[in-house]
Amino acid sequence: MTRSITIRRPDDWHLHLRDGAMMEAVLPETARTFGRAIIMPNLVPPVVTGAQAAAYRDRILAALPEGMQFEPLMTLYLTEDTDPEDVAAAYRDGIARAVKLYPAGATTNSASGVRDFDKVRPVLEKMAEIGMPLCMHGEVTAPEVDIFDREAVFIDTVLDPIRRATPGLRVVMEHITTSQAADYVRSNDTDLGATITTHHLFINRNHILVGGIRPHYYCLPVAKREEHRRALVVAATSGDARFFLGTDSAPHPDHLKEHACGCAGCFTATNTMPLLAHIFEAEAALDRLEGFASLHGPAFYGLPPNEDTITLTRGDRPTVFPEKIEGGAGPVTVFDPGVPVHWSA
Numbered sequence: 001m002t003r004s005i006t007i008r009r010p011d012d013w014h015l016h017l018r019d020g021a022m023m024e025a026v027l028p029e030t031a032r033t034f035g036r037a038i039i040m041p042n043l044v045p046p047v048v049t050g051a052q053a054a055a056y057r058d059r060i061l062a063a064l065p066e067g068m069q070f071e072p073l074m075t076l077y078l079t080e081d082t083d084p085e086d087v088a089a090a091y092r093d094g095i096a097r098a099v100k101l102y103p104a105g106a107t108t109n110s111a112s113g114v115r116d117f118d119k120v121r122p123v124l125e126k127m128a129e130i131g132m133p134l135c136m137h138g139e140v141t142a143p144e145v146d147i148f149d150r151e152a153v154f155i156d157t158v159l160d161p162i163r164r165a166t167p168g169l170r171v172v173m174e175h176i177t178t179s180q181a182a183d184y185v186r187s188n189d190t191d192l193g194a195t196i197t198t199h200h201l202f203i204n205r206n207h208i209l210v211g212g213i214r215p216h217y218y219c220l221p222v223a224k225r226e227e228h229r230r231a232l233v234v235a236a237t238s239g240d241a242r243f244f245l246g247t248d249s250a251p252h253p254d255h256l257k258e259h260a261c262g263c264a265g266c267f268t269a270t271n272t273m274p275l276l277a278h279i280f281e282a283e284a285a286l287d288r289l290e291g292f293a294s295l296h297g298p299a300f301y302g303l304p305p306n307e308d309t310i311t312l313t314r315g316d317r318p319t320v321f322p323e324k325i326e327g328g329a330g331p332v333t334v335f336d337p338g339v340p341v342h343w344s345a
């Protein structure tokens with residue numbers, strides 16, 4: 001049995017750091033293990049312009065504890081008023097690495113997102129021209145579409161038409177949750193990748209709803225049937241470079257998760273790499289963990305992999321992860337995989 005593996009230092013291609021006290025609390029949880037992360041712009045107010053992204057990056061770097069090395073890769077929140085020239089300048093100057101598209105109303109802090117996709121066409125055309133990736137929260141929001149179908153309907157009615165209308169646009173389907181999304185990624189040769197979260201490799205919709213409602217497993221896109229979780233495990237462990245790690249670690253204070261209208265998001269920054277080692281070991285694919293967590297993402301974003309390494313070790317007894325961290329505005333519950341995990345980072 002494998003007792004330890006050493007891989008290039010991983011990166012997180014989808015991360016929520018928030019701001020202020022919450023950011024100070026969660027940043028070390030990521031920076032301890034990951035070299036870089038794509039930082040989501042869904043603050044209140046959102047990070048829309050290059051200047052706002054530069055200021056946010058500076059706040060993150062100022063909050064980084066002494067001795068930790070971590071590079072935040074910034075994104076711009078796409079609105080119907082986004083200026084294509086501001087986006088292009090931020091990309092050219094290395095301030096922003098990608099643009100994030102939230103359909104308005106789809107998820108946490110998405111009210112400023114896109115309602116009419118025609119309005120953002122000039123930005124998308126500019127991005128295709130300069131090769132800047134578009135990260136998409138891929139769910140439709142029409143009330144008549146069942147929440148478990150929103151990703152699959154998005155692929156057919158929004159994503160595919162946008163990609164056909166904008167040749168050369170490089171797209172990352174964020175936090176995919178369905179076999180339809182994995183199949184769509186595989187059916188395209190270029191310009192399309194997908195992030196897969198830690199929690200969607202562990203939970204299906206039963207984990208949220210059976211035996212009582214479990215708000216800490218509620219995230220968006222919501223976890224689907226077991227067959228979809230299996231499809232994600234197969235994609236993540238396949239070695240296919242179009243799939244890479246984006247934890248979507250999304251901290252909310254417990255009192256807003258355990259609430260009559262609980263927030264969406266799972267907080268996985270603290271224990272992601274041991275949890276991934278558990279999944280990859282179970283699939284006899286530990287040799288592919290480095291690709292998924294450390295190599296495929298940089299390749300998609302045109303960056304070199306990290307030079308240094310981390311070592312994951314397997315203990316005889318299950319690893320005890322912290323149940324919560326202190327988040328500034330109250331405790332934040334760390335994602336519970338629900339099964340014994342023997343790995344630690």
Ligand SMILES: NC(=O)N[C@@H](CC(=O)O)C(=O)O
Nearest residue numbers: 016107108219220250264265
């Ligand atoms: N995934 C989530 O459930 N929540 C994210 C937003 C997002 O990534 O959709 C958040 O910001 O809390």
Ligand SMILES: [Zn+2]
Nearest residue numbers: 107137174220
């Ligand atoms: Zn999202």
Ligand SMILES: [Zn+2]
Nearest residue numbers: 016040248250
């Ligand atoms: Zn997210």
